[in-house]
Amino acid sequence: MKTWVSSILIIVVVLLAGSLLSNLIMNNHHGNHKSVFKTIESKPYEPDSIPMSSVKHLAYLDTVSVTAEGRHFAILNRENEITSFKCSECHNEPLEELKALKPKMGKKSHWNIELQHANAETMNCNTCHSENNMDELHTFTGARVSFNNSYKLCSQCHQQEYKDWAGGAHGKRVGGWAKPVVKRTCTNCHNPHSPSFPHKYPSRINTRMVEQRAKK
Amino acid sequence: MIIDSIKKLQNLFNQSAEKVDESGGVKQVFEKPIDRRSSLKAMAGGFVASAALSGAGCSDAKWQEYFKGNYKVMTDEERKATIARLSANYEERTGHKVNISDKKPNENTLFGYAFNVSKCQGYGDCISACVEENNQDRDTEMQYIRIHEMNKKNGINFEMADDTFTHQVPQEGNFYLGTQCFHCDNPPCVKVCPVEATWQETDGIVVIDYDWCVGCRYCLAACPYDGRRFNWKQPTVPEPEVNKEQHYLGNRLRKKGVMEKCTFCVQRSREGKNPACVEACPTGARTFGNILDPESEIRYILENKKVFRLKEDLGTEPKFWYYMD
Numbered sequence: 001m002k003t004w005v006s007s008i009l010i011i012v013v014v015l016l017a018g019s020l021l022s023n024l025i026m027n028n029h030h031g032n033h034k035s036v037f038k039t040i041e042s043k044p045y046e047p048d049s050i051p052m053s054s055v056k057h058l059a060y061l062d063t064v065s066v067t068a069e070g071r072h073f074a075i076l077n078r079e080n081e082i083t084s085f086k087c088s089e090c091h092n093e094p095l096e097e098l099k100a101l102k103p104k105m106g107k108k109s110h111w112n113i114e115l116q117h118a119n120a121e122t123m124n125c126n127t128c129h130s131e132n133n134m135d136e137l138h139t140f141t142g143a144r145v146s147f148n149n150s151y152k153l154c155s156q157c158h159q160q161e162y163k164d165w166a167g168g169a170h171g172k173r174v175g176g177w178a179k180p181v182v183k184r185t186c187t188n189c190h191n192p193h194s195p196s197f198p199h200k201y202p203s204r205i206n207t208r209m210v211e212q213r214a215k216k
Numbered sequence: 217m218i219i220d221s222i223k224k225l226q227n228l229f230n231q232s233a234e235k236v237d238e239s240g241g242v243k244q245v246f247e248k249p250i251d252r253r254s255s256l257k258a259m260a261g262g263f264v265a266s267a268a269l270s271g272a273g274c275s276d277a278k279w280q281e282y283f284k285g286n287y288k289v290m291t292d293e294e295r296k297a298t299i300a301r302l303s304a305n306y307e308e309r310t311g312h313k314v315n316i317s318d319k320k321p322n323e324n325t326l327f328g329y330a331f332n333v334s335k336c337q338g339y340g341d342c343i344s345a346c347v348e349e350n351n352q353d354r355d356t357e358m359q360y361i362r363i364h365e366m367n368k369k370n371g372i373n374f375e376m377a378d379d380t381f382t383h384q385v386p387q388e389g390n391f392y393l394g395t396q397c398f399h400c401d402n403p404p405c406v407k408v409c410p411v412e413a414t415w416q417e418t419d420g421i422v423v424i425d426y427d428w429c430v431g432c433r434y435c436l437a438a439c440p441y442d443g444r445r446f447n448w449k450q451p452t453v454p455e456p457e458v459n460k461e462q463h464y465l466g467n468r469l470r471k472k473g474v475m476e477k478c479t480f481c482v483q484r485s486r487e488g489k490n491p492a493c494v495e496a497c498p499t500g501a502r503t504f505g506n507i508l509d510p511e512s513e514i515r516y517i518l519e520n521k522k523v524f525r526l527k528e529d530l531g532t533e534p535k536f537w538y539y540m541d
Contacts, residue, residue, distance in 0.1 A: 036328075036401045036507070036533050045324060045508045052322055054488045071511075164541065168513020169332070169521055172500035177512070178488035189500065197499065199384050202340035202363075204347070 054176035061174065063182055064148045069166035073181035076174065076188060079147045087134035095131050116194035118157075128153050128192065154186045277301050287425040287464060288415055292318075298427075299464060306469075310455055317463045319486045321419035327480050327535065328420070328507035329494075330517045331394055334540040335501035338363055338385035338392035345496030346396075349481060350467040351459055353451030360445065360478040361396045361493060372526075394502075396493075397422065397443035397478035398526070398534030405435035405444060414475070420535055421480050423465040431473040440527050441534070444477045480504070507535070 063074040079085050090109070091098065098109075117123060128150075130138045137145040137153055145152045155162035164170035171189065174182045186192075281301050285294065295318045306314045343361045352358040364377035368389055377393075386392065399422050406414050406422060413428035414435055436444045450472040462468040463483035470476050481491035485504070489495070494502040505514035517523065521539035 036326075036535055039326065039401065040507055043324070043326070043508055045510060052325070052488045057489055160541070164520075167516035167520060168503060169330075169517045169539070169541070170335075170500065172494075172497070172503075173490070173513065176487075176489040177485070177494075177505040184500070189498070197337055197386075199386065200339065201384055202338060202382065204340050204344040204359075 052178040054178040054180065054182075058175040058180070058182055061182065066149065066151075068151070069163055071166050071181075073183055075148070075151070075183050075185040077148055078150065078185065078187060082147060085135070085147065091134035113193050116196070117192065148185075150192065151186045154190075154192075277304070281305075284427065286412060286428045288412065288428075295464070302464075302468065312455065312458075312460070314458075314460045314462055314468075316468055317461075317466075317483060317486075319463065321417045321421070322486060324508055325419045325506050326508050327399065327485060328505065328514045328518075329399075329480070329491075329536045330503040330514055330521075330523065331536065331538050332499075332501040332503075332540065333391055333393050333538055335499045336363070336392040336394060336497075337499055337501075338365060338381070338387075338390075339498065341496045341498060342394065342493035342502065345492040346478070348457065349459055349484070349492035350479075351451075351453050351462075351469055352476075353447065353449070353470075354454070354457075355452055356449065358445055358447075358451070358476075360443075360476075361394055362442070364393045364395065365390050366393060393538070394493075395441060395443070395526070396536075397439075398441055398532070398536035399478075399480060401533035401535060402531055404438040404440065404530075404532060408434040408438040410434065417465075419486070421465075421482055421485070422477075423479055423482065424475055424477065425465070426468070426470050426474045426476065429474040431475070433475070435475055440530055440532065444475055447472050447474055447476065 062077040062080060064077050065072065065074050115123060115125075128137050130136055130144075133144075135147075137147060137150055139145060139153065140156060151162065151165070161170050165183070165186070171186070172184055174184060190196075281298065284290070284298050287295065287298075290298070299316045299318055303314050303316055306312070340363055343359050343363065346352070346361050347354075347357075347359060350360065352360070362379045364374065364379045365381045365385075365387070366372060366377045368391055370376050372393065399416075399420055401416075401420065403414075403416055403422050406416060410432060411428060411430055413430070414422065414424045416422050431446070433446055436446055447470055451470050453469070458469070459467055461483055463479075463486070466479045466482040478491075481489070481493075485491055490504050494504045503513050503517060505512040507514055507518065509515065517539060518537065521541065523537040523539045525534045525537055
């Protein structure tokens with residue numbers, strides 16, 4: 001008799017719990033939940049009403065305005081950052097003559113620069129640098145490009161990365177998320193001579209993670 | 217519902233008056249001879265409450281601080297008042313000033329985040345920046361962000377991932393995927409909170425009132441993404457390392473027994489800055505912005521990349537997208 005009662009009780013409890021659970025699940029899966037994209041559509045953007053600006057986070061920066069893929073933004077000035085600029089301080093005579101001086105000077109001038117980018121058939125120093133005017137770079141067709149705009153060289157071979165950079169899916173912004181837009185340029189992140197990212201040890205490791213997990 | 221309120225009460229009562237941990241660092245809350253939970257318990261017990269409080273030598277400010285309401289429903293004046301009390305208390309204890317903001321969400325703003333799985337190198341600079349920015353407990357090494365090292369052969373598989381790696385990165389054949397609070401548009405954590413101590417602001421940020429939280433940890437269980445953290449002990453930050461630029465709902469100092477988590481650095485993002493993790497990342501794998509603004513980088517990503525979210529079938533609608541190129 002007793003087992004009979006208790007089994008009825010158990011069944012009732014199980015049924016109750018089941019309906020509660022299924023209610024929860026139904027709510028989650030088939031419930032009329034709002035989607036973020038609907039929220040985006042339902043809120044037409046009114047730019048002028050936004051007082052947000054990142055100007056105060058940018059005040060100290062030295063920037064250059066550019067237009068890429070129809071977007072206007074600023075990038076960081078490079079010419080003031082490159083220590084050996086202006087190059088014409090030494091490159092005031094033809095390269096051949098400078099090279100002839102080399103034995104006298106001993107060490108190679110740009111000993112620290114070694115190309116690890118594509119291969120020798122695709123690229124050498126002259127692909128980007130201009131023998132007759134070292135203070136500037138040039139494209140395949142000989143168009144002059146300043147060191148500040150070196151992204152125009154990279155875009156010749158890396159169209160997808162260039163488009164994503166202009167749009168915002170490659171590279172990163174400086175200052176903040178609000179306007180005006182200032183971005184890092186390609187050479188802020190990639191050394192043009194050996195563009196791949198370095199291997200290194202993680203900057204912070206967690207020695208207590210395992211312990212924390214056990215507690216939860 | 218009855219069950220709910222019973223649970224709520226149980227919660228309030230089960231937590232016995234915990235002794236505030238005095239070891240090391242700065243004590244980050246009002247000194248509490250008796251805290252809100254235990255005072256409720258005392259009140260339920262009879263008239264002893266007032267006696268206990270006055271016996272412990274409570275000043276007016278402290279009294280007001282114990283019995284303040286939920287930040288969510290406070291008036292602007294009440295918000296200003298509690299912030300004034302908190303900052304005065306900090307200055308009294310340490311001799312240093314903190315700047316606690318109560319800045320509200322900006323109009324026409326809904327924050328979203330994108331993570332480029334093929335760019336993250338696993339350096340972990342984001343984690344470091346986050347800990348420092350948000351005054352996380354140094355003793356237990358609390359971290360809001362986890363970077364999961366995954367093998368390309370296995371794809372995204374958290375069971376086979378490692379988020380405690382200490383070797384050089386990136387490792388051949390592996391990729392790195394970061395998780396944190398996703399600020400879901402349908403946040404399950406908010407639904408289960410018995411005391412409404414966690415909610416979603418109009419700019420999409422899911423916040424916690426650390427002083428209203430009773431520490432029941434329902435939200436911790438409800439989050440499908442391991443996005444929430446609990447303070448098992450009094451969190452400590454050495455005074456000189458305390459980030460003094462704070463927000464009431466963000467990186468202000470927490471206490472023992474409450475939840476905390478990523479707030480998209482509300483103290484920064486509402487000022488137009490990027491969250492600390494985004495700013496610290498050297499690879500550009502992290503993008504933050506206003507998803508309502510069609511010219512924003514985050515919108516470019518949503519429209520031009522094959523984006524996906526974790527456990528999309530749950531209907532939680534995270535505002536945190538992943539993509540690879």
